[in-house]
Amino acid sequence: MTQAARLSPEALASLPPAVARPLYDRDAQAVGIVHFGIGAFHRAHQAWYTDAAMNLGDRDWAITGVSLRSPGVARQMNPQHGLYALAERSGEGTRLRVVGSVRNVLVASEEPESVIAAVASPTTRVVSLTVTEKGYCRGETGDLDFELAHSLSFYYFVAQGLLARRKAGLPGVTLLPCDNLADNGAKLERLMRQYLERHEPDLVAWFEANCTCPSTMIDRIVPATTDEDRAMVADALNGLDDQACVVTEPFSQWVIEDRFAGPRPGWEAVGAQLVHEVGPYETAKLRMLNGAHSLLAYCGLAAGHACVHEAIADPALRHLAIRLMREEAAPTITPAPGQDLAAYADALIDRFANPALDHRLIQIAMDGSQKIPQRWLETLAANARAGRQCPAILAGIKAWLHHLTGANGPVDDPLATRLTTLATRHPNPADTAKAIFTQNGPLDGTWLPTQHDLNTLKET
Template sequence: MTAATDAGVRLSRPAVGLPTPPERIVHLGLGAFHRAHQAWYTAHASDAAEWGIVAFTGRSRDLVDRLTPQDAVYTLVERAADGDRFEFIPSIVRVEAGDDVPAFVAAVADPQVAILTLTITEAGYRLAAGGSPDREDALVASDVDLLHSALTGASVGDAILTARPATALGRVLLALDARRRAGAGPIALVPCDNLPDNGGLVQRALTGLAGRISPDLTEWLAASVSVVSTSIDRITPAIDTDAESQAVLEATGWLDAAPVVTEPFSDWVLSGEFPAGRPDWESAGVRFVDEIATWENRKLWMLNGAHTVLAAFGQTRGHTVVSTAIDDPVCRVLVEGLWDDDARQLPEFHLADYRAALLERFRNPRIEHRLAQIAQDSTTKMRLRIVPVAIGELEAGRDGSGCAAAIAAWMLGVRAGTAPLPDGIDAAAVAEFEASDRHTLLNALDPRLAADVGLTAHVADALAALETS
């Protein structure tokens, strides 16, 4: 990387001699992770010059205001335990606000666009416990009514331009219908959030919503939209942007208003078809597989599951970041016990090396992965990352003690306020952790857990042990 001759020059595409690839990928949910992961892989593909990304934020304009003056180029800081590596990433070529629905619709309807990627968080899909669209969600119901009226009424063209769906999937359906009407051809939809079977789940969710909106859209989705399943992995913490901008300036001589800090490790596994083409991501290290479930589960259960437990419980012991929590012997025993249960549910993998690598990544003292950030939406995360393993262990005739301890640790976080209460549960209802309190929280995760006498006993024992640890 070559620094500017005069320190303090604003980073821009012409200033650092970077090309502007054509807009062929649209992304919804721009944040640090997309810029550290999918955008990084696209920039490192052998045909990167052919694939530019138009990125839409969730709703905030902050990244639009930071990135637009520098032509959407930003610095990726790979933070290893022994130092930093700085790299300019040029693959994002335009940044727009997520609430600019007409711009999003126009981008997806562009026939040159071949791929739509999503990072909208687990909660952003607004799904019920079984994975279908939550019909009780007021915003989902409102979007269904809005889109049905907009896409089947007499003035469809005007309605598409003026409709403003409130949910991410509502905006996606509106944009896909515009693509259908424009005859822009097939497209691949690639969800990159930590959901099991994320491709299948999103396909079912979109089909379910479309079925209540427009039969023509439903038919076109089945024929022209390929939903690709993914397993994604790169720890990318929240940062003090101003402080990191100063660090980039001192190291490179360039002013960057939107740097990203991430770990050196990165992994991306995909399964599915790209009917309109895709970058040569294999040349950047991406794996394409026929069966992705085991790869998803390894990452979701082991990395994300451990993070969820550390986030809820580690804060009750005074920790603020993953690197100190994992070196706490009590937290470490919790994680190892959970991983023992995980390993029995993942017989396809030899996991000793993977566990060792996870510990090394967690211990990186220069990646400040904040527990409070990870603890957001922890009930949803527990359902996805801990509950399936617990159910699998019980169905195999084992006690699921590692999962039971993880659940107990989460309960302590809920009581302490370091993990959010499940929806519909009042803090007073779980204040004492009597049997009824434990049952309430277990039932919020999965009624099958609350009904299992052996598991509830293990949770009670783990609570008693952790409270005195």
């Protein structure tokens, strides 16, 4: 059987007219951004915004992507010269756009010196990150875990790149975290400083004087790409094989603290929001969108559902999600001027119900121990201080504890061994909660369940 031709720069001119494509000379653009963690989410968000900015005339903001360990994305993208199709799916159909902002992908475990050179390049002005919550290598106290932050963490490559920049007399860079961590810029700055204090103490003062770490909030639902998605894209591309394509929703939001160390793309011209304070937006996203997502994931899996749109169509789960957003999360958030939390909740329900987006619940259920503190426990704590209960979040916690027993399949979590051992040892969810959240458990200090909470978690 003949293998289909791959998407390539040479094929762009022959694509169907309905497929949007880059409007700039890709070969003429210098690399201005190095991005660690070039997965589907980055390709559906930051790379998409950067491509749109260059379509409007911005120049020299091409992206070098970095995979820290796996060569998978490099094998998808490099044979296509960084090109990939982004498919926006809704009930009204699918819109396709070929994104051209990614120049190449480096695999840090295979070519570490090339990664350092990319960070140190005179044209690089932004180093961005989508490494997931666990990629920041934080210990239980929130400080840097130096055993995790080894020579294949982004900290090493950034530090070596900054050393080379200082030696060459180059300016600093903006380190732009794009993960779901509250106050992610301040957290990254503190963790990077801790790494430098341990490994490169002479660089600390230069880093503080020449680099910045703005906080960001990103909101776009990006399911894992399936073989069916790739077949759909190939059909729309006249049979071309696109191994790097991504499928997402039409909605996208990017809120960025306007605190850059030097030049940046004109992202605000293509929909990003440059603001003084990101906090209200990121809190709303973490507690409302992400909180409801995790609720639907664990409760939906327990109810036999596979995807978000199936879970939100379940009346009982829909009621829980609305209650979490409107009655439990929203009262704990002080909105920014013009930020309408009620309208945000309504829009989220509509987005969850998108039948064209097969966002799998098991994907959202990954890494629960890293997500739950920001998504649920901070809301629980805020409501407890106000004397309010959170039955929807407690239902989610109970479903998560059930998930830890392996009821929905293998548990994908950096603390999986400890969590599943405790869940197996304590059949009653209330006892499991006490073992995990108190008594020096793996999430000790993140939440102190009250007797009312434990009673709610008890099996009936």
